Amino acid sequence: MTRAPARLLAVAAALALMPGAVKAGVAEDRAALASLQADDLRLQSIGWRLATGNAAFCDAVPAIGMLLQDMTNYARPARMRAAAGIAGDIAVEAAVPGSPAALAGLAANHEIVALDGQPMANLPAAPANDWRRLAGLHDVIDAALKRDGAVRIAWRGPDGAIREATIAGVPACPTRFELLDGGGRALADGKRVVFGRKFAGFGLAEDEIAAATAHEFAHNLLAHRAWLTGRRSARNIRVTEREADRLMPWLLANAGYEPAAAVRFFRKWGPGNDGWIFRAPTHDGWDERAASVAGELAQIAGLAAAGAPADWRTHFRRDTTAR
Structure with a gap:
């Protein structure tokens, strides 16, 4: 899944020539990222209602209502790390309000430190715009939920403190x-x-x-x-x-x-x-x-x-x- 908001690419050259370009560029990047995350959250929230609301009538699996983002999916990963305020590549893109992930305290741009005991610092490098590493991380979450009914996640919040929780899933149709x-x-x-x-x-x-x-x-x-x-x-x-x-x-x-x-x-x-x-x-x-x-x-x-x-x-x- 490619994550490269078009206006990030369009403004980059112009901003580099303007006074206060770095500050303005970060503001533009944050606005573009926030817009994308708002759209993602809307779709995730609708999907969550449909998937959990119909769980009694499908072959349901545990889910926690969280979507991740991988900074290497963007055309300019370093800029997007700065926009999200994180040092690593993996962070929360959206956590559906009321979902297990949100209730555990996870929110957009919280940096993921480890998933199911797997440190994010040990992930193999991924080329820009490659969606496969991100898909694999969602597979890790799904596998833990299927195996244990819960997944252990460690994350760093905007205050820099690392938190860790075992988050139990709730029944949802698998999509x-x-x-x-x-x-x-x-x-x-x-x-x-x-x-x-x-x-x-x-x-x-x-x-x-x-x-x-x-x-x-x-x-x-x-x-x-x-x-x-x-x-x-x-x-x-x-x-x-x-x-x-x-x-x-x-x-x-x-x-x-x-x-x-x-x-x-x-x-x-x-x-x-x-x-x-x-x-x-x-x-x-x-x-x-x-x-x-x-x-x-x-x-x-x-x-x-x-x-x-x-x-x-x-x-x-x-x-x-x-x-």
Whole structure:
């Protein structure tokens, strides 16, 4: 995952020629980093609500609600270390409010000293813009949580003091939510939900952004990538897209969002973004998608009226199982 905020690159040369360039450059870098972290936290918070809210209906795993950052992912690592106020490469990018990580005291730009007994100072060097080391550190956290139900983390706060805690996970559906600094696509690969930072739906209300996130999340929960193996065609992709659309309001309901936000998402996002006569053969039109989602609302409301959760594992009608 590349972390290189565009304006960091654009202002670098100009700032070097200005009076007070170093001070101004640090301020610019901090502002760019804070903006990126705010966007990351928004996506992580939505993903956390969806993943924990639906844990009763998936093959849940322990999670702590924390995203890391690796300074070597940025085009100018030294500048970003200065912006974050850390000496090493690994720090917290986002800790979801109310999550185990946040409750333990972790917050953005706290420098990670050790994960599961592994000192960050001993990490092998990584080339600039290489995402693999960061992915490996998230794997270390996941492995410890799977093994022990908790992970031991040592970190340095802004006061310079080192703290250490064993942080127990809470049940969550297993998906990582990631934000790419460029592009506007949204996709799911079976293990991750990935959004480009320029995704057109990010200008909508939170519950409508959650609806878009729920669509991608649904692909992972329903194992669509695996199902399409050996049967990938425009027709079958369309089947999975319809199924992911219809699961959206179920996932929203369990996360505490209004299920109808999924309908509103398509009505607001669709007219300018689904291609109209140029739309892909793998997707229905936005109006058809909104109608398909709306068809799920009565069943969800009926369950809620009976005091029952939106148990999609029991009540949701699958389209891919018989093919």
